[in-house]
Amino acid sequence: METPEAPPDTPPARRARGRTAALIATAAVLGVVAGTCVGYLVQADRAPTALPSLSQPSLAQAKGAGPEPLSAARDRKVKTDGDLRKLLLRKPAGARKALIEAGDDGWMDLAVYAEEFQSPANAFRRLAKLDELRRVAVVDWREDSTYTxxxxLVQYRETEVGTQAADDAGAGYDNAQPPDDHDTDGWPIPGTGDGMAYVHHKPDTSYGVSLYSAEAHAWRGDIAMEIWIYDTKPIPKAKVMDLATRQMEQL
Structure with a gap:
């Protein structure tokens, strides 16, 4: 039976720890950590996805004297309308490929992103029509055996109604630490207004391995930032706070 479609003003609900967590846990159980390549079959079966156009329409220059245009360093739109992947943090030296790579050449298509929600079909419809999702840039990596x-960076088209990036981040806050969750701690991300970072102290054991997680959500302009960290060991607060702070500085 198909899941009823959520009302237009209701943000789609995410899965408890996301699709990525399930894939990483499954990969660990299958022995990918020991050096096998089972997990990569998930990506190998996917058809190639066309990348979003990064070209922007040229605008006619108004005649007459006007204000001095902002330099690329000062004009945020120059950065966010260009190659969004360049605003992602770089992989640290020595990092390896993630057990399950999240995107294709740094992009995550809409269908894959919708799989992160409890009802992928409803999320797909909402993101495609109501939220006007523009594109999702992604980077992932692995350190040690299982630290992933x-x-x-989820970018929306700007509209006159609401701020979809802010709504995206707000839904992330609500899902990360529901009122009855006593196993999660959260902290504000410096310099972001309402950005938050979370560490989940209770591991997910659904797939036969203890998988700890941490996450961070914030937004700036038309871009929502999402950070997800997974490991078979508890994740320190300093790890997620450092990544979240540095990533938001890039925006």
Whole structure:
């Protein structure tokens, strides 16, 4: 039976720890950590996805004297309308490929992103029509055996109604620490207004391995930032706070 479609003003609900957590846990159980390549079959079966156009329409220059245009360093739109992947944090020296790579050449298509929600079909419809999702840039990597980081920059088209990036971040806050969750701690991300970072102290054991997680959500302009960290060991607050702070500085 198909899941009823959520009302237009209701943000789509995410899965408890996301699709990526399930894939990483499954990969660990299958022995990918020991050096096998089972997990990569998930990506190998996917058809190639066309990348979003990064070209922008040229605008006619108004005649007459006007204000001095902002330099690229000062004009944020120059950065965010260009190659969004360049605003992602770089992989640290020595980092390896993630057990399950999240995107294709730094992009995550809409269908894959919608899989992160409880009802992928409803999320797909909402993101495609109502939220006017523009594109999702992603980077991920692995350190040691199982410490995995995934960072997404989710960009929306600007509209006159609401701020979808802020709504995206708000939904992330609500999902990260519901009122009845006593196993999660959260802290404000410096310099972001309402950005938050979370560490989940209770591991997910659904897949036969203890998988700890941490996450961070914030937004700036038309971009929502999402950070997800997974490991088979508890994740320190300093790890997620450092990544979240540095990533928001890039925006």
């Amino acid at each position: 980081v995934e960072i997404r």
